[in-house]
Amino acid sequence: MTAESENTLRVAQQAFEHFEHGLATGEWSVFLDMLTEDFTFWFPMGKFHGLNVGKERAREFFQYVAESFRGGITLILERLTSNETTVVFEFRDEGLLLGQPYKNRIAVSFDVRGDKICGYREYFGSDGKSY
Amino acid sequence: MTAESENTLRVAQQAFEHFEHGLATGEWSVFLDMLTEDFTFWFPMGKFHGLNVGKERAREFFQYVAESFRGGITLILERLTSNETTVVFEFRDEGLLLGQPYKNRIAVSFDVRGDKICGYREYFGSDGKSY
Numbered sequence: 641m642t643a644e645s646e647n648t649l650r651v652a653q654q655a656f657e658h659f660e661h662g663l664a665t666g667e668w669s670v671f672l673d674m675l676t677e678d679f680t681f682w683f684p685m686g687k688f689h690g691l692n693v694g695k696e697r698a699r700e701f702f703q704y705v706a707e708s709f710r711g712g713i714t715l716i717l718e719r720l721t722s723n724e725t726t727v728v729f730e731f732r733d734e735g736l737l738l739g740q741p742y743k744n745r746i747a748v749s750f751d752v753r754g755d756k757i758c759g760y761r762e763y764f765g766s767d768g769k770s771y
Numbered sequence: 772m773t774a775e776s777e778n779t780l781r782v783a784q785q786a787f788e789h790f791e792h793g794l795a796t797g798e799w800s801v802f803l804d805m806l807t808e809d810f811t812f813w814f815p816m817g818k819f820h821g822l823n824v825g826k827e828r829a830r831e832f833f834q835y836v837a838e839s840f841r842g843g844i845t846l847i848l849e850r851l852t853s854n855e856t857t858v859v860f861e862f863r864d865e866g867l868l869l870g871q872p873y874k875n876r877i878a879v880s881f882d883v884r885g886d887k888i889c890g891y892r893e894y895f896g897s898d899g900k901s902y
Contacts, residue, residue, distance in 0.1 A: 641772070684898065723850075730892065745813065745894070761896060763876070766820070
């Protein structure tokens with residue numbers, strides 16, 4: 641593994657820990673601190689569907705996530721793959737979405753630049769109701 | 772990169788070429804030949820939603836894909852990440868689904884055993900109507 645790949649993996653894993661913390665607690669500030677100012681993310685559906693540009697937009701999104709999942713979401717990481725710039729995490733998650741039982745299988749792909757996350761793509765593996 | 776990682780990458784890339792050929796042409800036999808007998812796959816929605824077990828079930832699924840996308844689907848590979856056993860391909864695809872314009876962003880994760888694919892998970896990054 642090259643030094644660049646190792647750095648990418650280390651930074652993405654740190655960000656993923658903060659991401660997991662955000663999902664569990666609704667506190668996203670440590671995760672947001674790891675995003676570049678020009679951070680972009682793609683989301684599969686709803687009002688953040690498609691490409692979203694900028695850290696401020698990310699802040700709005702994670703605020704929306706925290707409000708939607710007030711009791712927190714717990715996740716189980718199943719697989720991790722990586723290359724020199726990108727790390728993909730496959731996991732299951734579970735919680736209450738607007739008070740209703742929620743379960744999903746998710747893949748998130750983090751792009752790393754230096755010691756920050758500059759991009760993120762989320763993919764859904766199920767329907768939010770079952771694995 | 773270890774010898775095992777290199778083999779995994781090589782096998783998954785070969786399978787992905789056959790997968791792309793299947794999507795484009797509806798001919799899935801070369802892809803199916805690369806699957807283990809105990810192959811399992813997860814799909815996000817519809818009648819193949821959730822876990823599907825066995826190569827015969829995979830044959831039914833890809834027949835269903837071929838019938839749903841009669842004109843073929845073209846894809847653009849955007850990113851590839853891997854580890855010793857798994858390779859994730861992130862791509863966009865486009866075609867006609869039952870005659871209607873179809874576009875999506877997809878992540879597929881292939882698990883490799885020896886020179887075969889033993890598992891596959893598909894994740895949707897959009898709604899089938901736009902990227």
